[in-house]
Amino acid sequence: MHLPGRTFIARHGETVFNAARRMQGDALDTPLTIRGFAQAQTMGAELATFIGTRQALKLWSSPSGRALQTLAIIAEHADQDWHAVQQDKRLYEMNVGAWEGRSYAEIMAEQGDILNPVMGLFSVRPPGGEWYDDIAARLTDWIAEAA
Numbered sequence: 001m002h003l004p005g006r007t008f009i010a011r012h013g014e015t016v017f018n019a020a021r022r023m024q025g026d027a028l029d030t031p032l033t034i035r036g037f038a039q040a041q042t043m044g045a046e047l048a049t050f051i052g053t054r055q056a057l058k059l060w061s062s063p064s065g066r067a068l069q070t071l072a073i074i075a076e077h078a079d080q081d082w083h084a085v086q087q088d089k090r091l092y093e094m095n096v097g098a099w100e101g102r103s104y105a106e107i108m109a110e111q112g113d114i115l116n117p118v119m120g121l122f123s124v125r126p127p128g129g130e131w132y133d134d135i136a137a138r139l140t141d142w143i144a145e146a147a
Contacts, residue, residue: 012070014039015032015036016030020103025095025097026095030066032070036066044077060085062088
């Protein structure tokens, strides 16, 4: 199963929680920082350079404000109608359970290092949160339906 055509995937720009090294997860929503807006500008400019403008695109986003803010900027660069974006909860960020809203430092003081130093991914499942197989299942379901 795959999506037809080309698929471009972008993560939202930096948020105030990202900058403060706090866990955001799928429930808390914090706005983009100035750097996050600049990152979205760069993503939009690069996409428009790569594919051109006024292309027939299907835009998808999680319903989180940070993702929608980022996509609005990208869509403007690519001369797309942001209002046509399709939102899907299956595209939300990882649910970090009990870690949500807490700083990385607080969590690591209790639990030790939670990041794989090579991959930068969690090496410990967040208590009450999702794990990678959970995310893969919801994204696989989204891909099957979107295709």
